[in-house]
Amino acid sequence: MATADKYITFEAAYQFLNKRLFDNKLEACVITLNCDGVRKAFFVKNSFKAQDGSETRDEIALNPDIFASCTDVEILSTLAHEMVHKWQYDYGKPGKNAYHNKEWAKAMKRIGLKPFNIVKPDRETGPACAHVIMEDGLFAQVCQELAAKKIKLDRQLQKPSANKKRKDKRK
Numbered sequence: 001m002a003t004a005d006k007y008i009t010f011e012a013a014y015q016f017l018n019k020r021l022f023d024n025k026l027e028a029c030v031i032t033l034n035c036d037g038v039r040k041a042f043f044v045k046n047s048f049k050a051q052d053g054s055e056t057r058d059e060i061a062l063n064p065d066i067f068a069s070c071t072d073v074e075i076l077s078t079l080a081h082e083m084v085h086k087w088q089y090d091y092g093k094p095g096k097n098a099y100h101n102k103e104w105a106k107a108m109k110r111i112g113l114k115p116f117n118i119v120k121p122d123r124e125t126g127p128a129c130a131h132v133i134m135e136d137g138l139f140a141q142v143c144q145e146l147a148a149k150k151i152k153l154d155r156q157l158q159k160p161s162a163n164k165k166r167k168d169k170r171k
């Protein structure tokens with residue numbers, strides 16, 4: 001009997017990647033689907049605070065407008081990229097203004113993502129960095145497992161603004 005597709009939320013995807021790529025070291029993080037123009041995603045330390053100041057939570061913001069044209073693997077790799085920023089804030093030495101430094105680049109490669117500087121692609125560090133998935137890396141392996149189990153990202157959870165343009169087009 002064929003197994004049906006199983007859909008998981010971004011939060012569940014975060015927990016899964018935390019377990020498989022970061023030894024469950026990362027604390028819970030608020031994942032928002034923020035439309036923010038050109039950026040694919042970003043990480044903010046202590047973005048959320050309890051009213052009495054007793055508790056804070058970090059934020060990973062993902063851009064659903066860009067994701068509309070991305071595969072699940074691409075989206076997960078972006079989530080993992082931001083999780084490396086979180087790992088570095090909690091366990092390493094982050095560069096100023098989310099600068100992608102050598103330690104970050106090393107951590108990226110450890111989980112199977114090869115970083116590159118968008119402006120100077122022969123470099124692995126700099127203010128604006130993207131990544132490619134290493135074929136034989138841990139990240140690629142984890143994605144193969146998800147595909148084998150027919151686990152897909154639930155993309156229903158989008159801001160209405162992200163869907164608006166598409167709806168208008170249909171008219």
Ligand SMILES: [Zn+2]
Nearest residue numbers: 081085100129
């Ligand atoms: Zn980054």
